[in-house]
Amino acid sequence: MGKDKDKIISEVTSGEYKYGFYSDIEMEQIPKGLSEDVVRIISKKKNEPDWLLEFRLKAFRHWQTMKMPEWANLIIPKINYQDIIFYSAPKQKAKYESIDDIDPELKKTFDKLGIPLEEQKHLAGVAVDAVMDSVSVKTTFRETLAESGIIFCSFSDAVKEYPDLVKRYMGTVVPYTDNFFASLNSAVFSDGSFCYIPKGVRCPMELSTYFRINAASTGQFERTLLVADEESYVSYLEGCTAPMRDENQLHAAIVEIIAENNAEVKYSTVQNWYPGDKNGKGGIFNFVTKRGLCRGENSKISWTQIETGSAITWKYPSCILKGDNSTGEFYSVAVVNNHQQADTGTKMIHIGKNTKSTIVSKGISAGQGQNSYRGLVKVLKNAMGARNYSQCDSLLLGDKCGAHTFPYIEVDNQTAIVEHEATTSKIGEDQIFYCNQRGISTEGAIGLIVNGYAREVINKLPMEFAVEAQKLLQISLEGSVG
Template sequence: MTSTASVGDLVSQPYRYGFVTDIETEKIAKGLNEDVVRLISAKKHEPLFLLNFRLRAYAQWLQMEEPDWASLGHGPIDYQEMIYYAAPKQQAKKASLDEVDPKLLETFDKLGIPLSEQKRLSNVAVDAVFDSVSIATTYREKLAEHGVIFCSISEAVKDHPDLIERYMGTVVPINDNFFAALNSAVFSDGSFVFIPKGVSCPMELSTYFRINSGDTGQFERTLIVAEEAASVSYLEGCTAPMFDTNQLHAAVVELVALDDANIKYSTVQNWYAGDAKGVGGIYNFVTKRGHCRGARSHISWTQVETGSAITWKYPSCVLQGEDSSGEFYSVALTNNLQQADTGTKMIHVGPGTRSTIISKGISAGRSSNSYRGLVQIGAKAVGARNYSQCDSMLIGDTAAANTFPYLRSQQPDASIEHEASTCRISEDQLFYLQSRGIGLEESVSMMVSGFCRDVFNQLPMEFAAEADKLLALKLEGSVG
């Protein structure tokens, strides 16, 4: 954003992160085969166990088929037309930010994520990922004083191979699903977080993912481990330039919480959604899962999904530890021709486990927005409880909203509650607000943010206001 841009300019700009950074990029040839998998691993100087992990995944992936059960429609994805590794040309990771290509720093500045010492966000440590590589991680030393490891996954592979080997693939197995297998074979970069026993992470951690290349798939891998009684709050943000082709984003996120650990994972997803006619945009096929391994552990997912042409995403919790608990708070907004099929899975394994699901779907334009959620209570989950609330809001009369709840219980005394509602922003409601001097866009925005309040309240404070603004911006022109 330039200093001369007025508020009006900003508001009339539907997607303000659509620029491309002109930077020399090292790319490998397009297409996928075993040699490409080996090449990616070699470029990252990976240990043998990881190469084998990739090769096993690749072999599994070849046997698998793209899932088609979601309420999504898209043309075939040609996996041989994609590039699986792209990195800005600079020597691996720099010891200091001064050595990072200024163009990259500028890019993140433009995205509102300043990385330099003077300007960076106070109390939020950021790992910035550009195409396939992490370019900088702020506040690393300060975090290290507390024993917290926060770095890119590539660095973690080098510096903490034991931790990677112990935890990677234990929450999302390599053959979990088609996209997870693909990611396991070709993942490029992402973030690694390790919070040792008894430590509360002293600041918010955040990863910002930026796709820059037009023909590259992005396959990040994030792993967060919280040892006994540790706690952390982590946020990820994502944007991409506007291209009139579709790019694939297939990430895997794994969370591990040991006894009494607490992980809060928030996402503000604003990938390019395509234009009003549905041309371009990111295909977002993501596997996110948390494992409450320890007793009384807690994992909370909060997501604000506003971007992508297609969103296929079910952040889940496996509640294994006794009295562990999982939460899923979601706002998914679709406009124009966007399609979202998103929700969660709460797998209750241990006794006394609890889960809460609050999902708010907003559909405008000709978009389609589905909630799909599974609550499964196993035979040993004595006294398990779940509460789900799924609300849909329709704006206009050409958008679609669906709710697909799957409830399965093998435990006679478990308690499962599911509530669902659908509402429409009516002309009378808008007129009422307008007749009190409140403009049309602001009226819609007030109603939408009221509808989403339960979820926004869960976001870290710095990002709640941001999320509110983001929704207002996305709905620009959807009424009237």
């Protein structure tokens, strides 16, 4: 059966990327390359106020002094920043007043992705901000949400309509000096989502942003800012896809979350950027800075990520637990197949008293993929009663892939309890056989076992997306075990 199993595994894992199509939409682009002028052009195109241009320029000047980080367990080809288009937007009227104003081709694209822009067609209870390349094309349910005082709009709109809120919060969690890619983003970010949940409001629906890279040679640099005021709650989801191309495309995003007293934010990601082909050609470089600040007491930020796409993933959604009794969570499933590489994990910084954090990371490596978990749990001196539990498991499918675990634990308080556990093993032959004996094909068995392995994390996703995530997991492993 050995050979058959290998064959099946390789069939299971060689599934085609479903979202690899390209839409022919009339685009407005600026020439390739990066300079202070380009930063000014982007800002001007968006009619931005001076303070924001200033912010971009400071970030750009700082970025010029920086070097790309090399500490990750990744092999990253040299990126030529002069060969990237930093602004690319579907040509449009000044503003879509109604759904009929949207380019039908654009609508078709999002329909194909399962993200209809018409509210009546959309999944009940999910509001979507659809972003293509550099700009937001449509935010659904804006008006419905506004009734309960919730602001959910594109970042550009927020700059115009709620400049005070943006000014107050932007860059407070991820400063423009934070790291190489965060600085780059701060200089050239094009759009993204903004969300503000007022005091005491439980957001009545899932909010989500759907990111689509479409144009060739472009980079995508979006920025999301999510503020949950006191006693509020929101669940937020992002999804991402891109066309299949032989070139690598850069995606360097920033997500900032602020949770005030007793607020709770759930942030889920189903990342399915184009991972490159079987030989490792093409695919997205996904270099993302995501960080949440539990500023208030009893606040909670929970990250859930299903990472199946991208040629290279470099991503560490983190929580700064500043408020007393605040909680940070990180649940992750990261799959690498073929030649994909991932270096992903989290940072939990315990500053406040009785802060708690949980980390559950499930890595799955197949093909020639290399998967690293990298995490930091840091307990500062005054974080009395801090508590962390981390579990990082790795599953290996095949003998050409790798699984690596790099946890950093720094404890400076005697009342803290920090526990880290990790295991690495291959998929169990006896488990597969047991399933076979019950009539389940090896392909089905691998799917079952992998989904069982990842279940703890998938269960954390909003219902509507858990099923999608399961399917995605199966698809991304298709053709993997060999």
